[in-house]
Amino acid sequence: MRTKLVAGNWKMYKTLREARSFSEQLTEFADLLLNTRHESLICAPFTALFGLHDQLAQMHVKLGAQNMHEMAEGAFTGEVSAPMLKELQCEYVILGHSERRQYFAESDDAVARKAMTALNQMLTPIVCVGETLEEREAGATRSVVSRQLGPVLQALKSQSAKALDATALVIAYEPIWAIGSGRSSEAKDAEEVAAWIRSLVTASLGSDAASQVRVLYGGSVKPENIVSYVEQPNIDGALVGGASLQPASFAALVQQVATITS
Numbered sequence: 001m002r003t004k005l006v007a008g009n010w011k012m013y014k015t016l017r018e019a020r021s022f023s024e025q026l027t028e029f030a031d032l033l034l035n036t037r038h039e040s041l042i043c044a045p046f047t048a049l050f051g052l053h054d055q056l057a058q059m060h061v062k063l064g065a066q067n068m069h070e071m072a073e074g075a076f077t078g079e080v081s082a083p084m085l086k087e088l089q090c091e092y093v094i095l096g097h098s099e100r101r102q103y104f105a106e107s108d109d110a111v112a113r114k115a116m117t118a119l120n121q122m123l124t125p126i127v128c129v130g131e132t133l134e135e136r137e138a139g140a141t142r143s144v145v146s147r148q149l150g151p152v153l154q155a156l157k158s159q160s161a162k163a164l165d166a167t168a169l170v171i172a173y174e175p176i177w178a179i180g181s182g183r184s185s186e187a188k189d190a191e192e193v194a195a196w197i198r199s200l201v202t203a204s205l206g207s208d209a210a211s212q213v214r215v216l217y218g219g220s221v222k223p224e225n226i227v228s229y230v231e232q233p234n235i236d237g238a239l240v241g242g243a244s245l246q247p248a249s250f251a252a253l254v255q256q257v258a259t260i261t262s
């Protein structure tokens, strides 16, 4: 059984003070958060990570980052490494979000290298993939997703037996046209791509790994529509931007998923 995951992606929102205020307000929903069978997670800006962990942990909300460098340390001005995130109690890191691919020129290969580093450091990578509207309209969704995931799966496949636990990988399918647009994907279309992603994992890593890798949907997910995605057989949760920024809305996302997991 794969544990469902509700992951908030705060992007470049919230100062440390605002983040602390969020977690204080979230304590109002502590009973709900403590009594769910699925995981919940906030991926906060680097500057808020240190100030967030303790309070979120008390509510069983996990902490993640939104990016990291592929090297453990070095002369890379302005970058943050996996060991730095681990020390701040991060358990997850979003990698290859479409905004990073688009505005910071992150390549498929770079995302794969980061994913391997994260796994080696026992940080769970949430690798994001997804097509543009043009690509969707050209019927290229599957080929785009295959291209984006190819280097990650290849790298995992070539690991030696002591191996990284491929099952620790999380893949988020986020069609770019659905992000922040209010135009979410049809649940059945998202399910079709999630099933395709799982078939790619089967082809590279075998059916055991494929049955354990978690696939999330992201793109204009809200409390009102999250269940329609997460109840799909191949969708194990959601990566949520805008609707994760307010405590009541984040709690409502968690609560909606609890209706199908408890």
Ligand code: PGA
Binding pocket: 009, 174, 178, 179, 180, 181, 182, 218, 219, 220, 221, 239, 240, 241, 242, 243
């Ligand atoms: P959104 O963002 O929920 O605001 O559409 C999702 C994401 O970019 O991860």
